[in-house]
Amino acid sequence: MSTWLRNNAGPATAVLASTLICASIALIFFWVPEDADQGFSQKIFYFHVPLAITSYACFGWGALKAFVHLWKRSPEADLQSYVAIHLGVIFGALTLITGSIWAKASWGVWWTWSSQQLVLFLVLFLFYSAYFMLRFSVDPGPARANLSAVYALFGVVLIPVSFLAIRLAEDFIHPTVFTSAGPQMAGSMFFTFCVSLAAMIALAAALYRLELTGKRLDATMRRLREALE
Amino acid sequence: MSAGEKYVAAAYLAVFVAVLVYLVIMQLKLQRLQRELAELAELARERREREHQVASREAAEVG
Numbered sequence: 001m002s003t004w005l006r007n008n009a010g011p012a013t014a015v016l017a018s019t020l021i022c023a024s025i026a027l028i029f030f031w032v033p034e035d036a037d038q039g040f041s042q043k044i045f046y047f048h049v050p051l052a053i054t055s056y057a058c059f060g061w062g063a064l065k066a067f068v069h070l071w072k073r074s075p076e077a078d079l080q081s082y083v084a085i086h087l088g089v090i091f092g093a094l095t096l097i098t099g100s101i102w103a104k105a106s107w108g109v110w111w112t113w114s115s116q117q118l119v120l121f122l123v124l125f126l127f128y129s130a131y132f133m134l135r136f137s138v139d140p141g142p143a144r145a146n147l148s149a150v151y152a153l154f155g156v157v158l159i160p161v162s163f164l165a166i167r168l169a170e171d172f173i174h175p176t177v178f179t180s181a182g183p184q185m186a187g188s189m190f191f192t193f194c195v196s197l198a199a200m201i202a203l204a205a206a207l208y209r210l211e212l213t214g215k216r217l218d219a220t221m222r223r224l225r226e227a228l229e
Numbered sequence: 230m231s232a233g234e235k236y237v238a239a240a241y242l243a244v245f246v247a248v249l250v251y252l253v254i255m256q257l258k259l260q261r262l263q264r265e266l267a268e269l270a271e272l273a274r275e276r277r278e279r280e281h282q283v284a285s286r287e288a289a290e291v292g
Contacts, residue, residue: 025241040233044240051244094247098240105236207251214258221265228272 010213014206020199024192032192041105046192048098050200051091052121056159058088058204059128063156066149078145079219081152083211085131087204092125120162127155 005012028046035042062084069077099118100110113119134151138144183190230238 040231041236043237047241047244090247090251094244097243101236101240101243105233203248210255214255214262217262218258221262221269224269225265225272228269228276 010206010209013202013209017199017202017206020195020202024196024199027192027195032188033186035189038106041102044098044102044105046196047200048095048102049193050197051098052095053197054200054204055088055091055095055125056163057201058084058091058208059124059152059159060156062088063152066152069145069149070153073142075145078149079215080212081149082135083208083215085128085152086211087208089125089128089132090207091200091204092121092128095121096125116165117162120158120165124155124158124162127158128152131155 024046028043032043032046034040035045062081065077065081065084068074069081099121103112103118104110111118131148131151135144135148138147183193185193
């Protein structure tokens with residue numbers, strides 16, 4: 001069983017992600033009660049927050065792989081760091097889009113500069129978006145991998161800052177659901193949130209494996225072409 | 230459909246479309262890789278034939 005799983009980790013992750021996404025959608029729309037304060041639009045929360053946490057996780061994973069690259073000079077770790085940051089930016093963009101839609105539904109505006117959480121997340125997103133400009137402005141090779149790794153490591157500092165800013169600044173615009181006293185929501189809502197979070201993380205893991213396989217194939221094909229020509 | 234429902238639908242649709250676009254991009258990439266692999270297979274076949282011809286000519290000259 002474990003050998004089968006190891007050999008089919010990609011499809012297994014994709015199946016897990018599909019199952020969890022279906023389960024989370026069913027829970028969100030057919031089981032969990034509507035929020036008394038915000039009504040139906042609060043259901044955006046179940047995708048918006050997991051998207052943001054998954055984005056943080058991808059950036060964190062990218063930074064970890066960048067550190068491994070700097071430590072062991074492994075091209076594979078550089079590739080893994082790049083793919084993780086790429087997915088982090090995609091999930092980050094989705095966080096901003098869903099957050100903006102939720103802001104319009106709840107606050108009546110698409111964006112507000114007075115919320116530190118929003119601005120810091122945008123800064124984090126733009127910082128990692130610039131990662132690609134840096135990476136593709138340098139020729140492929142060890143110099144590019146090292147520069148990208150150092151940049152990815154610097155960005156990881158912004159994650160706790162972004163996460164803690166709202167708590168330190170007592171931002172009253174953006175709600176704080178998870179406090180030191182635990183999650184400020186009903187048990188059914190917290191369960192649905194956990195399933196959604198697991199679904200997003202599984203989706204990110206499936207896309208990570210898919211993209212990584214594509215990139216490895218690309219590299220193998222390039223080597224094969226060089227050997228044949 | 231209420232305004233809240235429209236916003237929720239828009240948010241979920243955004244995520245769904247993003248995943249779909251990602252899958253389309255990966256599909257295009259797979260198609261490119263398939264094309265390149267076919268080219269490389271052709272290249273390998275031509276190379277093998279060339280080597281085979283050279284080997285036959287050398288064998289004929291020695292004979």
